[in-house]
Amino acid sequence: MENLIPHFVELIRRAATDLPADVEAALRRAHDQEEPGSAGQGALAVILENVRMSRASSTPICQDTGTPIFYVYYPAGWSTLALKKQIREAVAEATAKAYLRPNSVETLSGRNTGNNLGDDFPYFHFEEWEEDYLKVDLMLKGGGCENVGAQYSLPDTRLDADRDLEGVRRAVLDAVHQAQGLGCAPAVIGVAVGGDRASSYIKSKEQFYRPLDDINPDPRLAALEKRLTEEANMLGIGPMGFGGKTTVLSVKIDSLERLPASYFVTASYMCWADRRRTLIYRDGAVTIE
Amino acid sequence: MPTFDLHVPINEADIRALHIGDQVRLYGTVITARDAAHKYIMDTFIHPPAIPESERGLYEELKRLWRGGIIYHCGPVVSRDAEGRWHFVAAGPTTSIREEPYEADVIAHFGVRGVIGKGGMGPKTLAACQQHGAVYLHAVGGAATLIASAVKEVLAVFKKEEFGVPEAFWVVRVEAFPAVVTMDAHGQSLHETMLAASAQRLAKLIGRHS
Structure with a gap:
């Protein structure tokens, strides 16, 4: 399998620092609908400015970068083992680059694994499909x-x-x-x-x-x-x-x-x-x- | 809604002038403290008969900085430059209610004038705000880059090795840190008000089957 790790790192960077256009547009509409000068509108103004700044500086939109949830759709013949290995490496690299906060805590000891990796972290779902290409959906789900x-x-x-x-x-x-x-x-x-x-x-x-x-x-x-x-x-x-x-x-x-x-x-x-x-x-x- | 500029140290009269819904911009020294820090303060400074000699320096520093000062519930993402200076990279508020068992005592003991966080706090903290002249300031959850940009300087950090980066006491200087008063010194809580109002609207929407 080709080395896709740099692309997975980029996927994570984009997810953590660049809010999707449809979400940003919805927040902008919400801002315009709120009572001018209200605390609610003020909060949305801060949110929109934060979204803009995060995109410009490639820093996390929120310091809680959440649970990375990967849904991987692959054509017949791909190795999910190899895909998982590459994505996990990308997660560790994205953490080292501060796109992700170290967010994986061993529950019983309280120890932070430091690189967002653990036996059950991040979360994966693999599904073979009939298309001839690979699709990886990532969401970051905050705590x-x-x-x-x-x-x-x-x-x-x-x-x-x-x-x-x-x-x-x-x-x-x-x-x-x-x-x-x-x-x-x-x-x-x-x-x-x-x-x-x-x-x-x-x-x-x-x-x-x-x-x-x-x-x-x-x-x-x-x-x-x-x-x-x-x-x-x-x-x-x-x-x-x-x-x-x-x-x-x-x-x-x-x-x-x-x-x-x-x-x-x-x-x-x-x-x-x-x-x-x-x-x-x-x-x-x-x-x- | 009016916007108020608050400069640390803040006097009681300026706090009593604030009401829920007011928007504020903070200037001056703020100290982060979350779960581990609050437990440490209770165990080391507030409950024991004597403060251990090793902890006295930090105690005096906190007393000095929190007199008229600000607590921030935050676990930041930080970076360190080539000269060894710390910088806040992402620093939105964390959920405050976990400190509800402790905050009233901390406000009373140190003379804190403001607590920044998100989600609001409970009746014990609300009563302490009223009694001692303090407010709860709601920052915008998730606005991590913007808030980090309001942090102009990291002045000191305490207990970083012991508590870890997110839980340490970070002493920072902020400029125009945006927040909303959601619990004031008059016994009012926007969180209680909103809960009651939305409960009434919910009851209308899902009233009994006719």
Whole structure:
């Protein structure tokens, strides 16, 4: 396999220091909608200036560079072992270059491994696909917003939430309310309906790879996404919890099969620093979007 | 909302003039302290009958700098130049609520006038702010490069070897550090207000099935 390590380092640098255009545009729209002179608008002005400065100086947008989550799609015949080895080397190198903060702590000893590597760090998902090129999706998932993710098992008496889309709606609004500003609003909310507890959390986070302005192919979910985005913003929590019109930038929902006994609704929270980038390797050429 | 410039050391009257929602810009000396630092302060300076001789120097320095001064909940990314000087590279706030058990005592003991962090703090800290004349200042979470650029100089670092870079006491000089007052010295907390207001709106949105 060709040495792609420098390209993976570049993928990480771009993800950590250069916010995707759709996220930045959404933050700019949010800024323009907030009350002039309000603390919420002030927070968004600081955020936008920070995004600009981080891009110019190639320094992390947020000092918490999160869990690097790699989704690797490869054509038949590729070695996932070799890919993993190269990406891990790139992670260590990106850490040495201060694109990433050393963020991997051995839980029992409290020791920071110093290079963002551990038995289970970073996180990988490998999938062979029918395309003839390699695609690597990377997101950096911060800790503050990870802490406010929530999972509900329906029916839920407190929320009067049944096993239907109305129940999903109630659970998601409750999750946004519980989070307040703690997850660094405005957020993208990734929702999974169904699955087991673990697969539901994974599916909820996979929503963060979607462009903010895409339309869900399932019209029922498309309608719920639109409604929940509007209703979550009616809560008035606002940027950083300072109050205001923008609490979420978008809500993204997917479903997965469940057991007859289970009906999970999982809401993962992505802070405004919604850092994701994609590397494509095709015919010997690399592009990063 | 008005914007206030605060220069450290800050006097009580300037703090009492602030209300939740006010935007401030900070100038002067700020010291970072997060989880390990707060536990150390409690165990070494506030609880024991006598302060160990080895720790007295740091104690006097903190007393001097925190009288009218500022605590910042932050674990920075730092770099060191060829001359050995430290620089802040990325330095946004960390979640403050973890220091809730300690902060009221630290504010009272040292005469701290402001605590910078994110996410707000609880009733014990709010009461200490009211009693002693202090405010909680909310920085913009994630705005790490911008805030690092407001840090003009690293003046000193304490306990770096013992606590590690993110947990050390970093004494820095800031200029125009942006923050919002979310807990004031009048017993008001924007976090409590927002929680109550959004709970009412939530109840409207998901009221009982008709």
